Amino acid sequence: MLNAATYKGQKAYIESCKECHGGGQALAGSKKQRIWEKLMGNKGEKLADIHTASKKAQPSWEYFNSRAYAKDARHLEDFLVEYAADSGNVPACN
Structure with missing residues (x-):
């Protein structure tokens, strides 16, 4: 991802998403990388x-x-x- 930062995404998640969706591991790990890429394509239009x-x-x-x-x-x-179900990674923002 050009000019993107995982830590900035983690911060945005904590500030804007955690209240409704809980910890980052639960949400990020709920879908595979390919699904997140589709949802976040075109500047996150589908997720919005x-x-x-x-x-x-x-x-x-x-x-x-x-x-x-x-x-x-x-x-x-x-x-x-980065923390999708099939990534093998676990975030530390829970």
């Missing part, structure tokens, strides 16, 4: 669409429509792919 289409995820709508998410998406992708 999933959240903004769900009333349950309404508290996150502002984030997914913000510049902060646009900036974080490449780092979140790097984090999620």
